Amino acid sequence: RHEKVQHFWQTGELDERSNVQFGEGGAGTFSDGKLNTGVNNPRIPWVLQQFVLAGADEAIQYDAKPHVGTDVLLHVVQHIRNKIISLGGEVRFNAQVTGLRSEEGRITGVELLSGEVVECDHCILAIGHSARDTFRMLERSGIPMEPKAFSMGVRIEHRQEMVDIQQYGQLSPYLPPADYKLVSHQEDATVYTFCMCPGGYVVAAASEEGGVVTNGMSFSDRAGENANSAVLVTVQPRDFPYPGALGGVQWQREIEEKAYQIAGGYRAPAQRFGDFLDGRPSTGEGSVRPTYLPGVHWCDLHDVLPRRITDNLKKGILDLDNRLRGFADPDAVLTGPETRSSSPVRIVRDESGQTSLRGLYPAGEGAGYAGGIMSAAVDGMEAAEAVLKAMQ
Numbered sequence: 001r002h003e004k005v006q007h008f009w010q011t012g013e014l015d016e017r018s019n020v021q022f023g024e025g026g027a028g029t030f031s032d033g034k035l036n037t038g039v040n041n042p043r044i045p046w047v048l049q050q051f052v053l054a055g056a057d058e059a060i061q062y063d064a065k066p067h068v069g070t071d072v073l074l075h076v077v078q079h080i081r082n083k084i085i086s087l088g089g090e091v092r093f094n095a096q097v098t099g100l101r102s103e104e105g106r107i108t109g110v111e112l113l114s115g116e117v118v119e120c121d122h123c124i125l126a127i128g129h130s131a132r133d134t135f136r137m138l139e140r141s142g143i144p145m146e147p148k149a150f151s152m153g154v155r156i157e158h159r160q161e162m163v164d165i166q167q168y169g170q171l172s173p174y175l176p177p178a179d180y181k182l183v184s185h186q187e188d189a190t191v192y193t194f195c196m197c198p199g200g201y202v203v204a205a206a207s208e209e210g211g212v213v214t215n216g217m218s219f220s221d222r223a224g225e226n227a228n229s230a231v232l233v234t235v236q237p238r239d240f241p242y243p244g245a246l247g248g249v250q251w252q253r254e255i256e257e258k259a260y261q262i263a264g265g266y267r268a269p270a271q272r273f274g275d276f277l278d279g280r281p282s283t284g285e286g287s288v289r290p291t292y293l294p295g296v297h298w299c300d301l302h303d304v305l306p307r308r309i310t311d312n313l314k315k316g317i318l319d320l321d322n323r324l325r326g327f328a329d330p331d332a333v334l335t336g337p338e339t340r341s342s343s344p345v346r347i348v349r350d351e352s353g354q355t356s357l358r359g360l361y362p363a364g365e366g367a368g369y370a371g372g373i374m375s376a377a378v379d380g381m382e383a384a385e386a387v388l389k390a391m392q
Contacts, residue, residue: 032195098137197218226289233308268295284298
């Protein structure tokens with residue numbers, strides 16, 4: 001998977017089955033492994049311990065903002081897989097689920113693309129927030145789903161030294177690269193930073209041909225010259241231009257495809273904030289060099305993003321500058337679109353954790369019940385506990 005991702009970043013040749021969204025470890029592996037969460041759950045220390053046993057730095061067990069790093073996560077997820085196998089589990093690669101089997105309202109198996117049917121009485125559906133083909137399959141199968149609020153926006157890049165000076169008051173070789181977490185409440189939306197990557201990189205995160213998606217990541221040393229973060233605007237189901245449970249997915253895809261058309265490929269549409277504020281296309285970089293691979297296409301992001309997003313981004317970034325001076329630097333680079341911050345769909349489940357098809361347990365971020373690595377891990381544990389309870 002790592003080789004496939006690197007190939008895409010260097011050449012723009014996408015493998016729809018192995019990319020930043022899909023593969024061992026899921027999307028979290030290539031978003032640098034932030035483990036901080038707003039969830040307060042007694043299972044969290046155990047989850048952190050499993051990461052350490054699999055090769056993560058033990059500091060994640062006491063850091064306020066635990067972080068693993070993409071370069072370390074690549075090995076951590078392999079060690080977790082090997083432990084699963086050693087305990088009697090089976091891991092199948094290239095085994096895409098394309099359908100469900102059921103009898104009398106209860107799941108009896110899952111169909112694979114190969115034609116094989118894996119029989120089961122219980123199935124935990126932990127598919128990730130970009131498994132659009134699975135959402136469509138569930139819709140065809142009559143599994144109840146509903147549209148869910150999510151967020152969209154851009155990645156913003158600044159020089160890391162600017163963030164360090166603003167947060168620490170000076171540059172120091174003894175302090176780690178500084179981070180930030182900012183929120184601005186607007187009239188009809190919240191604008192906030194998400195997945196902030198000190199010393200990080202903006203990365204191509206497409207999973208479908210003909211669409212541009214951005215994300216951010218850091219390596220464990222966080223030694224890059226730029227800081228980047230998503231700047232996102234909340235959107236509610238009432239804002240979606242398309243109806244139905246998958247209306248948000250359709251809106252995401254429309255924006256991603258428009259970005260691809262404007263950029264003429266997988267280069268990402270980008271604009272300096274000063275130009276974005278004034279509504280003129282950018283023609284090149286200023287003091288901040290964009291890190292996105294396979295490269296950016298300088299343009300006007302108003303041609304890519306809906307007006308509701310651009311209007312709130314302008315107001316929000318200016319307001320966030322009051323909290324972190326320099327955030328609204330005219331040379332800050334906006335790269336977009338960031339459409340996959342969380343799932344726009346929720347797979348309906350009851351108090352037992354099951355859907356209307358008994359024995360099917362949706363879990364994690366793609367099911368609409370988590371918002372990051374840690375909350376997804378905890379939700380997955382609770383799904384497993386629900387299965388054990390049902391088997392008693």
